[in-house]
Amino acid sequence: MARLTSQRLAQLEHVYKTFSTQRGEVRACDDVSLVVTKGQSLGVVGESGSGKSTLVRILLMLIPPTSGRVWVHGTDVTHLPERRLKPYRRQIQFVAQDPLSALVPNLTVAENIAEPLWIHRIGDKSSRRETALALMEKVGLTLALGNSFPSELSGGQQQRVAIARALALMPELIVLDEAVSSLDVSIQAQILNLLQTLKEDMELTYVFISHNLAVIRLMCEQTAVMYKGRIIEWGESETLFATPLHPYTRELIDAIPAFTAQGVTPLRAVGRKTFEASGSTVTGCPYHPRCPLASEVCRRDRPSLRPVGDRQVACHHADVAHVSCAVSRRRGHEKRLVEKGGNGG
């Protein structure tokens, strides 16, 4: 199994995913394209139901997309049979939100960590155990815990085991779905710190799913913002958080109570007047019922992702926002934008 030396670790190309439910079709991914390149960890943010987890499941080759293509290391894996997916699956590993349900309860910590090696038939029993113990050291677990069971560990320790398990196959890409969300602040910081160290030491690239924007900003070079199954803004984390171009990104950033160098951001209610119907019935931009910049064109045409300045934005008024962001940052300029809205775009 030759490992392809590609800088593009994984790529999604015009991926759609619809689920049929009793109430009709739900479009969880709606024309999602993204590239994960080596060393450019990607953060994906969005509220619940925005399609983050579906995106992850497609990327992990756990579910096939309805249409579109998935590439791993330059190979189209979209239609490969299960049997032939195995070598690609080992390149992308996964850390889930709840470590206790992700670990095998009747295997010890060391066995849990070694299990991926066993599945992929790597090494013999003793070498696998050796690898497991080395990994435990790497993630900051005392070796004495090797024979404990996952349920005997604290939440932070369990997450360390889950991380060690994901590292066992030496993947280049690790997908972390809300991996620190259920942990307490002090433990969360320990795990984030560990992930940062591992990222440098082992040249890992992360796809980090979270609703915590500050965590994404810390861990990822790139950020993609999802709304209703679509990526609506994608760019460098630092500039994206400093000058959000899509009004939804701005709403998200304004909504989180966050610590800045100045103190805590003041409480700011998002004046949502209407509660929109389900996604499929909205024509035009899916965000327009909530958007302060909505104009005629937003209600009519669905904006597609296009380059604006240093990033990709799916908004008809992103250019206006871009210009105005350069002049005044965030708050208070929405009003001006609405007035100018007509001649933008």
Place this chain on the structure above:
Amino acid sequence: MSAVLRIDDLRVQFRSDQGLVHAVNGLNLELPAGGAIAIVGESGSGKSTAMTALMRLLPRTARVSGRIWFDGQDLLALSERQMRKLRGHQVSMVFQNPMAYLNPTKTIGQQLMEPLLYHHLATPRQARWRALEFLERVGIADAESRFKGYPFEFSGGMLQRVMIAMALMAGPKLLIADEPTTALDVTVQAEILALLKELQAEHGMGMILVTHDLAVAAQMADEIYVMYAGLVVEHLPAGSLMSAHAHPYLHGLLRSIPRIDGPREKLPFIAGNPVNPVGALPQGCLFASRCSQRRPECNQRPPTVRLDNNHEVVCWLPDIGVEGDKSGPFDVPTVGPAGTRL
């Protein structure tokens, strides 16, 4: 200002197979009338247990001692019958998971009217009218038709609005909100918090917000109580949180929260795990084993040091400098040996 609530030396213990669980170990706090305080702590710090003790909703196996003064009476000394008269009338609570606290077989309307009818505060007709009014007040459009809806027909954010409306129906003097927005999306969280704050001011009631999120606490409350291992380690005005906090635990917590601006650098963290509340507690300061500022004195219980008005800290060295520190008491972060549990 007179206090609507005062808790003196509240202790809660549970018996378990592993030994005695020390959930709350001497909590003191005071809520000024019409004020808002926040209790912040990590899981297991005893914040929810203390509030459940206040509502007298703990299982009978819990050993509770101390005094909880509310409206001139000690809640812990009341009979169950007297307590029932208070709950949902004078004292109300909003929980983290509204779905678990609403009756799935009753309509929202029936449940909203319940506090008024139960306490004989209104006739059914008046109750209905007031329920509709409250539904609209908490931002539920089309209240008339939603009134007949069942909980499963509402989204999480909507249900939390219903819970808030229900808690306020009887005009309580004290509202306890236990992690009211933890299960919600950030945009919805901001709306719910703003609503709570508005209603609190409007009704002039006291509010206790229980949260694990320091930022939320600072946004919502006038004063913050930081709990660790069943004890308040620091009590300070919300405005001083960033500028004047003194306890090493709070300092470590604040530093370990990722920022939304500034440089992206390695996160400092507090090594180790929280104190295990099962069995005998450590002799000295409960935070000592994780504290980088540890001194010999820390083998004894630290004193409560008053630093300012409404600002006390329970520590032997409350004077560590914290302003814009780059060289704080926490060393360069390393991947610590966190496998050890106390």
